[in-house]
Amino acid sequence: MDDMGIGDCRVYNPESKVFLPNLEKIAEQGMRFTDAHSPSAVCAPTRYSVMTGNYPWRGRLENGTWLFNMPSQVLPGQKTIGQLMKDAGYRTAFIGKVHLGGKVISKTTGMPKFDRKGGFEDFDFSKRVEDTPASFGFDYAYELPQGIQGSPYIALENGMLVGGPHNLREWKKGTYGKSVIEADGFGSADWDSSRAGPILTERAISFLDRHFSENSKTAIRKPFFMHYCSQSCHVPHTPPEEMDGKQVRDSSLDAHLDMMVEADLTLGKIITRLRRAGELQNTLIIFTSDNGGLSRGAPGKHRRGHNSNAGLRGSKGQIYEGGHRVPFIVGWGNGQKDSPVKPGSMSDSLIGLQDIFATLAEITLQTIDRAHGLDSQSFLGILLGKKEAIGRQSLLVQANNGTFQGQQSKKMFRNGTWKLIVTKKLEPVELYDLASDPLENSNQIEEVSQKTRVKRMALEVKEVMQSKRSTVALRIGRQKSPAIHSAELFAPRATLLTELKKIEGGKAVRWGKKYKVTGKSPMNLSFIPQDKLHWDASAYKLIGIPVQNWTDGLTTIEGRLNNGKLTSWSHHAVGFAVAPSWEKTTLGFPFPMVEERYRGPKPFNGQLARPNGHRIHWRRFFPEDLREITMVITSTSGLVDLLID
Structure with missing residues (x-):
């Protein structure tokens, strides 16, 4: 999800004003984590971390790569989650918002064009756009390079411009029917921000259709991995009128919450398709958000009485808990007590979204090379309810440059329940004990009794920032895979x-x-x-x-x-x-x-x-x-x- 807070779902916040039945069903049949965090309080850096298992600053830019034609945030040689799952024999797909940069060729120079001089006419969209998910190990990719909030207002399918170069035009900021253009820029002539979600949903279902069809033709049950990045619920809040005959627009208190209804219906369609194929109980589903929820007004005066962050201090962009504590719900199995994940379970273990990388590596029995997944720690043992499972003890989260939404370029470091906030120069400025002060009301940075703790945690922050990797590389005790798998020698005939x-x-x-x-x-x-x-x-x-x-x-x-x-x-x-x-x-x-x-x-x-x-x-x-x-x-x-x- 995009910009969904921990207070937007009733499994975390009973006072939420929006009903998300499909997500609530997954929580009922699976596990919800209450101390999960995005590596950044805004989206682009987080998306890099999920893709690579690294903290954001290990990419090209510390604060993320935001524009579609900037050099890729994923550096050469950094392994992506798509490549990880492809190496495990999975059929892979990426669908949705990107925000990781890309390489677009200039018609004038024939070289990559990293500016917008000469207008969109100088971009050669007859050629494939490189350094995007289509290049990162995904067999199929349908991408919104900038989501729905910025130019270019386009989609790429396997790196190629959907609709072709002849379909481009300049757009001015404004409202066009049910679509909203947030800022001047170019895009496809038929761009409609209210249709982005339904189109992404259709592409996801089509991928699953092809996957199951291909499996039935070859009699080989190849597994699949899909990384779905919804455009919802980022601005502009332009929900569709309906999806599959169910009303979306005006189905809740406002357009922001309507878009959550849209995302929940998408989740429901994917679940229905998996169930129809008989694969729902074999599929691991992870639902989360790229950062904390929107503010929806001043504290105590939230629009329509809905608090997207469930009373936590701060919101998207801020280093306080409301900026990066996110919903994290996992379903795996049929909801029965013998499922891999115990139904209706909850974990207060500390995790970061970059930990998805190592967890999938462990599930697929892959050892992580020391050069990859540098800040990722598997939570598989916690997920499976293993008594001996050991969770994270520390975690680093950042807020980006600038004062927009109170970002102020700060970082947060967790050690157990203690949270230290430091400046861009890594100077300690705030200290909270989240066990006794979850709303961060009592700053203990000046407490004499905490002087040693502050000094030790500040040193740990510097050690992480200077490290080549912050977690132990996952090693699976197994023999090296054969060069030729038995499935290639003995394709099942019956x-x-x-x-x-x-x-x-x-x-x-x-x-x-x-x-x-x-x-x-x-x-x-x-x-x-x-x-x-x-x-x-x-x-x-x-x-x-x-x-x-x-x-x-x-x-x-x-x-x-x-x-x-x-x-x-x-x-x-x-x-x-x-x-x-x-x-x-x-x-x-x-x-x-x-x-x-x-x-x-x-x-x-x-x-x-x-x-x-x-x-x-x-x-x-x-x-x-x-x-x-x-x-x-x-x-x-x-x-x-x-x-x-």
């Missing part, structure tokens, strides 16, 4: 539809097309064909079952493919898999497609190996008569927590 027959030592929950099994080690379970007596696997060389270990320790799986006439010593194929903590692996069952000719005594016909002195007879396996898959699961931790695909 899928065996199963149903659980029985489980001993635990319980199983369906997650769409997957099973999540939990319990004590050892665990026994078996699967049988869904809606048929047996499977016919005679046309295939290998049956593979993807699994992932979701607990500590080493998990081993011993499996059998059983025929109908089963004894302890006959008519089955054996498979085995080992999965270290959080590792993905495959329980594989190779079997011969052509039976070898047996030349021994007739009494032993049908055996794959000659009998030894102990009379152990291994009768051949019939892949055309596969009746059951059994597994014995053991774990060195004594607990089983396994995801079976």
Whole structure:
């Protein structure tokens, strides 16, 4: 979200004047964080931090890159969240507002044009705009370079100007029907700020449609990652009349809140599409905002009685809590008690939005190189309710240059519940204990008893600012991925539809097309064909079952493919898999497609190996008569927590 405060949602502020049912449902079925912060009190620096896992000042400019044709805020060699997820095998998309700069070619010089001399006519929009999300590891990108608040009033699709160069014109500040132009500048002739949100929504749904369609064609369930950056609820506040037959404009107290209704409907459409594809319970949804909420008037005199920051001091642009404490709501699972994220849970752990980077790296089992995600710390353990999870102890937040909205170029440093505010020169000026003073009413900077604390925290601020990285690089204990993944060698030719027959030592929950099994080690379970007596696997060389270990320790799986006439010593194929903590692996069952000719005594016909002195007879396996898959699961931790695909 853009400019949404912690007071704009009823899960944080019961007195909120706007009803956001889809967001509230995610909070009801997932986890809400009460001490989450944007790295900056304004948007452009925060967007860089989310994209890279770095504090804003590690980019090109300390205060962010705001114009679409300025050199990119993302420096060469800095890994983006798009590249991170693409490396993990995800199909990736970026949709929405950018504010990270870009490289546009000049018609006159043929070189990148970083000014606006000569008007928009000198920008060569027949060529792809580089150094935008389309260049940052996203397979699909639909971008609003400046959002809806500034020129150019355009959209880029995979780096190319939507509508083409011939469709550009100069715009003057003013109102055009339901659209508002905030400042003079150029843009597309058909630009309509009230239609930006519905168009972004349509592009998001179209991406999901293509993704699910592509998966069905190839029979490979490739995962997806979508980074959706809403234009709502930044000025100009121009909500659409309706979305999918539901009224948006004038649906709440004013246009500002109407745009939150619009964003909630977008969220609802995405959720509906995921549910229809059977993937909602497998999808991690993170909802947050780029900075604190708008002021909506002087303290105690908020417009229509709605306080976007729930009584916190300050608002967007300010270094006080109202400027950077943001809603942060996470949904993962089907809302049942066995979901990865406990339904209706809350965490008061300290997190920064740049921590999304390391969290996704841990979820996708990627070690972060020391040169990337420099200020990102994973909160996965907190999200999963792990008792041993350790959250952040410190965090840095900045407010930008200038006096607009009280920014005054200050920084905030948290250590536990204590908050130190420093000037641009890093001089301490304010100190608050948020545990006893969450509204920041009592400045303790002059207290003699706090002299040592102030000195120590001021030193920590300088250490972070001078550091090459402020967090420990995430390392996953795993082997290096093979150069060629098994999926490239063995693209699935068919899928065996199963149903659980029985489980001993635990319980199983369906997650769409997957099973999540939990319990004590050892665990026994078996699967049988869904809606048929047996499977016919005679046309295939290998049956593979993807699994992932979701607990500590080493998990081993011993499996059998059983025929109908089963004894302890006959008519089955054996498979085995080992999965270290959080590792993905495959329980594989190779079997011969052509039976070898047996030349021994007739009494032993049908055996794959000659009998030894102990009379152990291994009768051949019939892949055309596969009746059951059994597994014995053991774990060195004594607990089983396994995801079976």
